[in-house]
Amino acid sequence: MSTATTSMSPRLGRLAARVLTFLVLGIAALAITAPFLWIFRGALSGSDAELYRLPPTFDAGTLTVRNFGRVTEQVPYFRFFLNSIIVSTVVTAAQLITCSTAAYAFARLRFRGKGVLFALVIGSLMIPIQVTIVPLFLVMSKLGLTNTLWALILPGIFSAFGIFLLRQHFLGLPRGLEEAAKIDGAGQFRTFARIILPLSGPSIATLGILCFTYWWNDLLLPLVMISDTDRQTLPVGLVLLAGRFSTGSLGTIAAGITMAIVPVLVVFLAAQRYIVQSIASSGLKL
Amino acid sequence: MTTSSTLRPGVGDRSVTDPGPPAPRPRGDGAAALAFLTPSIITFLVFVLAPTVGVLVLSFYNWNLLSDGTFVGLDNFDRLIHDGRLLGVYGSTTYMALAILAVNVVLGLLLAVLLETRMPRWLRGFFRLSYLFPFVVSASAVALIWRFLLNKDLGLVNYLLGLVHVDRIDWLGSSAFAPVSVIIVNSWKTIGFSILVYIAGLQSIPDQLREAAIVDGAGAWTRFWRITFPLLSPTIFFLVVINTINSFQIFAEPRVLTQGGPGDSSRTIVEYLYDRAFGDFDLGYASAIGITFALILVVLTAIQFWFSRRWTFY
Secondary structure, eight states, X not given: OTTTTTTSOXXXXXXXXXXXXXXXXHHHHHXXXXXXXXXXXXXXXXXXXXXXXXXXXXXXXGOOSHHHHHHHHHSOHHHHHHHHHHHHHHHHHHHHHHHHHHHHHHHHOOOTTHHHHHHHHHHHTTSOHHHHXXXXXXXXXXXXXXXXXXXXXXXXXXXXXXXXXHHHHHHTSOSHHHHHHHHTTOOHHHHIIIIIGGGGHHHHHHHHHHHHHHHHHOOHHHHHHOOSGGGOOHHHHHHHHHHHOSSSOHHHHHHHHHHHHHHHHHHHHHTHHHHHHHHHHHHHHO | OHXXXXXXXXXXXXXXXXXXXOOOOOSOOHHHHXXXXXXXXXXXXXXXXXXXXXXXXXXXXXXOSSSOXXXXXXXXHHHHHHOHHHHHHXXXXXXXXHHHHHIIIIIHHHHHHHTTSOOOHHHHHHHHHHHHHHHHSOHHHHHXXXXXXXXXXXXXXXXXXXXXXXXXXXXXXXXXXXXXXXXXXXXHHHHHHHHHHHHHHHHTSOHHHHHHHHHTTOOXXXXXXXXXXXHTHHHHHHHHHXXXXXXXXXXXXXXXXXXXXXXXXTOOHHHHHHIIIIISOOXXXXXXXXXXXXXXXXXXXHHHHHHHHHHOXX
């Protein structure tokens, strides 16, 4: 930047660089927020013609909330929402328990076979669920769990990524406090629960947020495992809703999307500081 | 539920058997380790290891959902070689994955560096939050929104392009632009993640280094390439790994936007596997495809670690 502007006065050059910077940042922000605003506005439109009027207009007189009612008439929307909440919450809670305990064992305990087990964990990082989805479906089917929420919960509980992330963090904690606790007679479990966990809030929040986001958004597993509409999660539910209308009632689809996004937006804004810090630090922690 | 019951015995033993004075430290923590690892071991065995072995076994069978299948030796692998579509699907998967990777790594870095400019805190916060928000929205909602926006005749994108006299583009219905649509939509969703990781990387670079360079008279351009970029290499490497792995596994975007079409132009390997398994119920063949995919992921990971040794400065 500076080389290109040397011929101008340096002050003018700096001003130009600043204007350009904000132009790029602003366009990027607009490109990301405008589609959401457009879909929210579409959810309030009375007709498809209005939804697709270009350039988009905002005429308060023609706005309607009827589309939201139509969503719940067409699909069991609140059921989808509840199912998504159950799956994401249970997977996240279970994953935090299994990952933190396993990570503690790998970071602090001495036992036979540790190297082999850890190598298995790291190796399984390379085998994503997309590869094993077929036998996973057969396992669930043999267990009689297909078409239940268990089929969406159980495969998510073990997380090699989560164990690795927390192990890295635990390894970085000072050992002094633990030694002191041991001298006071604390067992491994008490050391873990009273010393390690309280020092690991941010790392655990990172894993929790990444895990919840992933399972909240997943489309593949529910599509494979669930056949009853009533047991579907929100991502599939939206596709089902969109599939009901090939033409016409686009406002209803927009309303369905809006109903799926607004709660996420509220949580996102409420927990923004945590979410931003957690995601930002996921790179630093590995 | 199972976790607490498996954890307790080990804990109980300890607190009962060594009260007051500190006992000499035991040589191993086998019992405790078992208790701590049991939940992970069980879920790993049933939902990771068994299905992984299952993929290998299934790939030697002709298996549909109705019967338990017959052993067919290497037939499925023979079919892989003669499957004309498979190579095309891998081609489009690779094309889209590399483009998404490039957008995330390059555009993400640009935006993250620009965000370092002096500006009011609320404005920086607004930029960050708006870039990140699509990351927490489900891919199917994102793809449905873009299905509206990219509509050939009525979509906002073609309208805006029309303002600058670009002819209408058939974003979702032409084999040239369908993969571009998937690239745009997935990058749009994920770039906020990359930007945030970059910001954290940039903040971990000590200010003194850049200040020293300013004192030495280095311009912004030199400072970026001589100081920021090399010190950012671990971050770049992390993002390359994460984005490669994620973008090769794309499923929702093409599924919702284009159904993989037209032809196989925007089909990803996961979508192809899904169709063979749960569209044709050809579970054996789908497993053989899964093995090729796993091998590719292993090779990619190996290549990345080899590269990381060459050009990151830890």
